[in-house]
Amino acid sequence: MTTLLRTRELGKRYRRRWALRDCTLDIPAGRIVGLVGPNGAGKSTLLNIAAGQLAPSAGSIEVLGGHPASGPAQLAKVGFVAQDTPAYAALTVADHLRLGARLNPRWDAAAARNRIERVGLDPAQRTGTLSGGQRAQLALTLGVAKRPELLILDEPVAAVDPLARREFLQGLMEAAAEYELSVLLSSHLVTDVERVCDYLVVLVDSHVRVAGDVDELLSSHHRLTGPRRDPGTLPAGQHVVSVSHTERQTTLLLRAESPIHDPAWTVSRVGLEDLVLAYLSPPTAAGRPALEVLR
Amino acid sequence: MIEFHLDARSGVSPYLQLVRQVRQALRLGLLREGDQLPTVKDVVARLAINPNTVLKAYRELEHEGLIAARPGVGTFVTRTLSDASLAAHGHLRHELRRWLSRARQAGLDDESIEALFMTTFRAAAEEDIA
Structure with a gap:
């Protein structure tokens, strides 16, 4: 197992428009990969395909050596935090942890409880009333407690204030060090990418403009x-x-x-x-x- | 225990900043033989940086023989850089102070002093190599 992501002429078409085209990448495992590009460049499309949420229209993709939507074993290896870190607004923080435990075979309940306590979230609070930063921390906790080999995050901190952003990145890097996680994250904040990423992919107009070790x-x-x-x-x-x-x-x-x-x-x-x-x-x-x- | 910090605007790569901070602490006697360095996890949790950056810095320091990792225990300082040279600091600082006041009397401002020091420093380093 040496590749985090391997794509060959990967593409995704919505009717006439290509959201992603001719995407060929070879990224070794163990990396923290930053995906940058303007809005609409195809970042979310690539991440959703890698997470098995979207089927490609062209080309091939391997994530950690397997096909993204191939089954439960593959899904257990990959954690996905979608854009704006969504949560079920009517459910409490504790409900989310229970859901995580039911849905994920490798769930680490102790790690989840510790993280929630450490970042100061109230288990009884409904997630609809959490701040953006708190919701991001909850999403990160769920993503990490799943114990994946790769965590994919789509613009996880775009909408939160600088302090919450830093705290989020601290938690993410801590998890990466502790569990030897590979990370694939998109961001339009180059300063964040510079701090945490060791591999960079620049997407413009649905094409990879440059990719490589930072x-x-x-x-x-x-x-x-x-x-x-x-x-x-x-x-x-x-x-x-x-x-x-x-x-x-x-x-x-x-x-x-x-x-x-x-x-x-x-x-x-x-x-x-x-x-x-x-x-x-x-x-x-x-x-x-x-x-x-x-x- | 040493606490690392990062200057994003310095133009020096983060891993090198960590290496220099350890060397600096060793030179100033803030770190001594047997002292423990923070774990990779602690450093990344504090600075929000890539774990590979810290690993790279620790590997380089280990390669220089300054630190050693004891598996399952932590990373420890194995050598100090201060010894004899630390004793010379006081005298050298005194001379440098006198040089600085002479430079000011000659009309040099901060920037000129820094420029003069750096060009001389570099020229001397190049002569040493040649």
Whole structure:
């Protein structure tokens, strides 16, 4: 068991529109994967397919070596926290734990009770009256107590305040360390992704724009500034992600397979946020940006 | 026990920040031989960072011979970095203070002092390598 997620030309079509297309990924197990992209890019579609909630229209997908909707054994391995961490509003916190215990063969009741107590949730409270942060903590507790090998979370903290967000991520990372969980989470907050994720997938317009190990992405991308020049004249192995010109100067963000020695350029590091933003912005006139998967 | 913190704006990768904080604590005598480091779980629960980041930092420190993991017990400091060099701190700090006041008398502001120190530091380091 070495792959968290393996997809080949995976696609999902709703009538005429492709919500996800040509998605090919190989992500090793044990990773904490951040999926970023604008709204409508296909993040939820990919996560729902991986969780077995949606059937793909094209291509293939393996999650932890199995097919997402293949049966109870597969469902027991994967936990899924849907967007906005929904709960049954009329049921209490304790009811949710009882439900979890009935529905999940590997349920860890002691861990669930401890977590609820530690985050300060009242078991008798109806979940309809919980704050967004409290509901997120309840959803995380249910996801972790299920004792999955992989926990999938769709924008778990998009709607909560910064303190609740930090507390949620602390709980998630603690669970990841304690149970050696793999995590696949979508977010539009690059700072959160930078903090917790070691693997990044950028989705734009239903396509994977870039994917790879965060450290490798950071070491292979550079910002170059120098006298104005046509990016078409760059050596092979340097892929322009974004480019901007002034009258005399050219600034490039590019991915290079080997160090840049051209003395005309001033080379500087690129942070994850700038890297993501460069991939999110529309492709430049400089030709096709790097679309292939980084390994 | 040492408490880690992270500066997201420093441009230094999180794992390296952890490594440096341990080395710094060892140099200053805040951590000594036999002291226990927080568990990976404790560090990630406090900082909300990736467990692999902490593992990577601990592996590097272990590789340097500064710490050792005892399975099932925890991670402990095996060597101190302070010994002889700590004794020299007082004298060096005194000299540095005098140098700083001379720099100020010469009209250098904070930024110029920092720039002068860093360029000299780097140039000296490069000469040492060459």
